[in-house]
Amino acid sequence: MAKEEGVYVTYKAFDKDLKCNGFQYEIGKSYHTEEDIHLIHHGFHGCITPLGLLSYYCKHRENYRRFAIVEQYGKVSSVFYDGDTISSSDIKIVKEISLKELLDMSVKLLLENETIKKVNRDFCKIDVAPYPNNSVISNGEDCQIYATSSVNSKICSSGKNTNLTSDEDFNQMIVNGADNSIAINNTIFNKLLVFGINANVACNGKNHYIHTFDSANISGNMEYSNINCDGNFAKIAIGGSYNEINVEKKFPIIASCGRCNTINNKGEKARIVSCGSSDIINSKGKESVVVNVSYDGCASAKVGSWITLAEYDRSNHFAPKCVKTEYVDGKRIKGNTLYTLVNGEFVEKK
DSSP states (O other): OOOOOOEEEEEEEEEESSSTEEOOOOOOOOOOOOOOOBTTTEEEEEEESSSHHHHGGGGTTTTTOOOEEEEEEEEEOOOBBTTTTTEEEEEEEEEHHHHHHHHHHHHHHHTTTSSEEEOOOSSOEEEEETGGEEEEEEEEESOOEEEEOTHHHHHHHHOOSOEEOOOOSSEEEEEEEESOOOEEEEEEOOEEESSSSSSEEEEEESSOOOOOOOSEEEEOOOOOEEEOOSSOOOOEEEEEEEEEEEEEESOEEEEEEEEEEEEOOOOOOOOEEEEEEEEEEOOSSSSSSSOOOOOOOEEEETTTTTTEEEEHHHHTTTTEEEEEEEOSSSSOOOOOOOOOEETTEEEEEE
């Protein structure tokens, strides 16, 4: 049930034309709707925290790349899931911000929370449950941090060689430093930002948002999750269904085994393998090798790369029918064009 509230300062994402769900917005303008307000179906939506925005909107990262600070007021719905999303009858688009500004705000808001306990010791073990709001900031090295009995924890770690474990839902974690390890175990809606080289992330569960900014190893069995790697030499091995993997930098190695996963790569000299069902690989990095042998899979690659696809016989218990490799020369096999294998031939995916 929507009710009259004050003004909420929230965050919103848009496509390249400043549209969201087909509605056109402009910076500095206000909008009103008379429709009934509902968190999923009706009204103007926004996220209370920057990490919430990244989690909810950037599962479709290729479409939503512009961000803004907004004000929401009028009739406002109750919060959704972990308290990050609201819907309102009125909205004002206050100021456009960059992805970097959004990330900086995520860190700043956590660090400025005066109720968060700060721990400045090395070689310590920290259970966040006893602290106010289940939250802690750790500046020590070689620490072990546990969020094993506390929902909606907020954790910021800035030391190297730290081990962080999350066994509960709706946790927000920011990790900065080299050689850190993070384990997210069979939970939902965890949000993780990792700054620093040689991070190891093991994640299981649903609806997670993971973003690494340096070299990282990411593995796990997930569903409906979003994995983003902005560092060189990323290594990713993911099982599960309906995940999206986005890689920006050089020399990634990516393996996916599941159903309906999407891999978007911009790193050059990538090696990408997918096996499962209905996976999609979009590779825009030069000199890459793309192998999609999933059933009903498709793939695209930049000119100068190679693509391998497989075809299966449904009438014979999905026995392999054909496996074929083609060089993307830009003529016979076009660059940045999705192909599938039909009767042993590369065919553009419709």
